[in-house]
Amino acid sequence: MRKWLAVAEDVAAGLRTDAAERDRRGAEPVAEVAALRASGLLGLRDWTTQQAVTRVVGAADANIGHLLGYHYLQVWRGELFDNPSFDPGEDLFWAGVSNPLDAALRLTPTGDGFTVDGRKTFATGASVADRLVVSATREDTGQKLTFTLDARAEGITYLGDWDNIGQRLTASGGVRFDGVRVPAEQVLGEADESSPRLSLAALGFQLALSQLYVALAEGALDEAARYTRTMTRPWFLSGVDSATADPYVLGTYGELVSDVKAAGLLADRAAAALGEASDLGADLTAEQRAAAAAEISAAKVVSTRVANHTTAKVFELCGARATAAGYGFDRFWRNARTLTLHDPVSYKAREVGAYFLTGEHAPHTGYS
DSSP states (O other): OHHHHHHHHHHHHHHHHTHHHHHHHOOOOHHHHHHHHHHTGGGOOOHHHHHHHHHHHHHHOHHHHHHHHHHHHHHHHHHTTOOTTOOOOSSOOEEEEOOTTOOOOEEEEETTEEEEEEEESOOTTGGGOSEEEEEEEETTTOOEEEEEEETTOTTEEEOOOOOOSSOTTSOOOOEEEEEEEEEGGGEEEEOOTTSTTTTHHHHHHHHHHHHHHHHHHHHHHHHHHHHHHHTOOOOTTSOSSSGGGOHHHHHHHHHHHHHHHHHHHHHHHHHHHHHHHHHTGGGOOHHHHHHHHHHHHHHHHHHHHHHHHHHHHHHHHHOGGGGSTTTOTHHHHHHHHHHTTSSOHHHHHHHHHHHHHHOOOOOOSTTO
16 A cells, blocks of 8 residues: 555646646646556555555645545445446556436447437536446336447537536536447446445445545645645734744644645545445445445545535635635535535434434435
8 A cells, every 4th residue: 555655646646736727727637537547546455455545646736636536436336236347457547437316328228239329417526537337227118227438439529518616627527428329238237226235326325425425524635734834824812933833723723634635534434334335245244235335424524524614714824815716725625515415414413313313224316
């Protein structure tokens, strides 16, 4: 792990130098994905190391951490099908097209596979990907299948319509499919949410988001600390010579650091639970799956609160001058606010409470 953490730190250092400027430009992250590919991080397969690396990169730039975390997620998701035809490659960048509440893709059977048509509203990283993991519904049977596609396949159009306040560099716009050919050998299998193992994919998305929330909070603290040490002036009534000697500043940092460390430990515990569940393969039981889901939901609840609180609170530690656009401190809050709206965290809290009080299992959906 040490080697890959060093590689991730190098990538993060490069991202950190112009993160605010790139956020303002909001261009497609072509150069950033190229940097990930050149680093070798795309081919990393160790589960625990993936989690740590995603946090390091995400703290420097939540957009690129998002892309990297989802890349690992799509490769792992493809492997859940145990289909020998799935080959993730060593330096291919993977993205997904499978928003569960946007069931707009239709599969039409052909003699040697299918064609897929329709439009998906959100597809993070798809427009800069090499390969896609896609889910769509057969028109004839209603069966939901998951398959892979070359991201440059004929008939795929990337709409470039992502214009949200945060995560501006994630290429999260819509995708249109017009008669795109899906060879039979690229079908991974049925996306069966009733299967404890295959339904882990939804938990993977929740874990990836939780890790990103923690990374955002870590990144905001790191940037704020650098500013406080070098730029923040002590308040004239404080009686101290530097902001780093102000007891209120120190106390606030202490609380935020403690919260972020706790959220990180919960996210790592959730990652371990999901890794163990995944390793069980077909032997995974419904109860084991439910226990992992509760761990991940708990991490999601805490990391959501910590990310939104920390990215807003750091302004008070840096002072009014830190709101200048050139510093880009607002990007942490905008990114956190955007990402944490992915799905309602109140439902995650309800799932944790129900499992704790009654042993009720979270429903198998695209989000739980």
